[in-house]
Amino acid sequence: MDLLQPIIKPYAWGSREALARLQGRVSPSPGPEAELWMGAHPAGPSVLVRDGRTRTLTDVVSEAPERELGAECVARFGSRLPFLLKVLAAEQPLSIQVHPDRRQAEAACKSQAGEGAPDGPCADDWPKPELLCALSPFEVLAGFRTREEAAAVLDGLGLADLAPVTALLTAGTDDSALTRALRTLLEWPADRQGAFVAAVVDACVVKADEPGAYADAYGAVVRMAEHHPGDLGLVASLLMRHQVVDMGQALYMPAGGLHAYVRGFGVEVMAASDNVLRAGLTSKAVNVPELLRIVDPTVRVPVVKPRTVDGNPRTEVFGCPAEEFALFRTAVTAEAVPLLPPVGPRVALCAAGEALLRGSGGEVLGLRAGASCFLPDSDRGITVEGAGILFVAGTGFQAHL
Structure with missing residues (x-):
């Protein structure tokens, strides 16, 4: 069990x-802190101390991929931690x-390599599904509205x-x-465009203050x-479903799903990929043609909603199809x-209170709120006690174990 030093991303x-x-630090921080990364992503790998070495x-x-990830995980994903845990x-x-699926990402990377264009629309050959669990009410734009509802939202502006x-x-x-709209x-x-x-x-300003089914979307x-x-x-954004995810619930972002986070605080786990195609609301590069090719309006x-794990009524899992x-x-x-989960590579985060993890060999690791650790596949039979909330990310294909 390795205590992690996570990486803070200071996005605007x-x-x-x-x-x-x-994390129990002085608040407010000197600048904006957007994401806390806990994992082995090359753009921000966590640091640990093992055997006296940082x-x-x-x-x-x-x-040692098989020791750390397990043979099954290596056979499926190679020698890389397949997920990244964030706050x-x-x-x-x-x-x-929007994010591509695995087939689309692999095809794009193969095409880029053949054309000698390493800076093409796909950063790697992995998909990037995501799951966001709200630690506060989290406002999102998630997927398309129905055709009828989208038409009603636009009509409501009278333009x-x-x-x-x-x-x-x-x-x-x-x-x-x-997609055509x-x-x-x-x-x-x-x-x-400007006008x-x-x-x-301007029309949304007026409609946001009037009673109606879409006032919240106009206000956003x-x-x-x-x-x-x-x-x-x-x-x-008016074509997209506007909603607030309640605390304790999660939102699953499959490949092809158009989405945007608006504001909130939550725990996110995602496949370890950089494949993001953007269409707006950003200072980063947008790629409208590629996004329109990848987006799936269905x-x-x-x-x-989480479901209780059989035999462990205090543990819940957020079911989704991501492997x-x-x-x-x-x-x-x-x-x-x-x-x-009991096997595979795992990253644990204490989100409130404290948690005490005990290994099968008697080793003990305490986590306070905001602290995290890496648990290799070779370390099994771990128990947890204390008083708090603990999130654990593991592999999806092993989640049933």
Whole structure:
């Protein structure tokens, strides 16, 4: 069991208080802190001390992959930790984005290699599904609305410029009409974009203060416009389902699902990939053509309620089909219970209170709120006790064990 030194990502959309409070540091922090990374991702591997030596988790895994990950994990994913555990603290909206599936990512990377273009749309040949568990009410844009609802949201603004987009939605007979509507908005003529976005935002200001089914969605556009003025993503967001994920529930982001985080605090686990295609609400590079090729309008981005694990009523798992990861949550008490999952590589995070982990050989590791550790496959039979909340990320294909 290795205590981790996680990496803090200081993206501009982050909070100056949430991560500092979680880790018991002085709040507010000197600058925005957006993500806390716990894993072996090459863009921010965690650090640990083993046998008196300070190492990155990436180095530890690469030197003995079967000991650290287990033979089954290596056979499936190779010598890399297949997931990354994060804590997200979003005070400003993140980009509208989509992720490719494994087949799409592999094909794109193969094509890029053949064309000698390493800086193509895919950063690697992995998919990037994600699961976000809310530690506070988390506002999101997740998947497309139905065609009928999207048309009603746009119609509600009473703008003539939106009439052709509404016509696309109402004339369509399947969900491909949603992609055509998204294309129309994201490819709005450059010389008219500023006036168009301003008119939509102004209309949303009025509608956000009126009673109605979509007032919250209009209000979200107004708030996002403070951070991304003139961005076509503000208009495109009206095609997406606006919702607030309750504390303790999770949102699963499958491949092809259009989504954006708006604001909130939560634990996220994702496949260890950098494949992100963005369409707006960002200062980073956007790739509208590739996003439109990858996006799947039938993906609905479901809210996931945890289910209790058989034989361990204090541990819940957030079920999702990703083979790269699974997320468990245990309400830790003074009575020791087996830590789940029991096998494979695992990263544990104490989200509140404290947790005491005991290995089968008698070793003990204590975690306070905000602290995390890596548990190799070779260390099995671990129990946990204390008083707090413990999240554990493991591999999805081993989650049933």
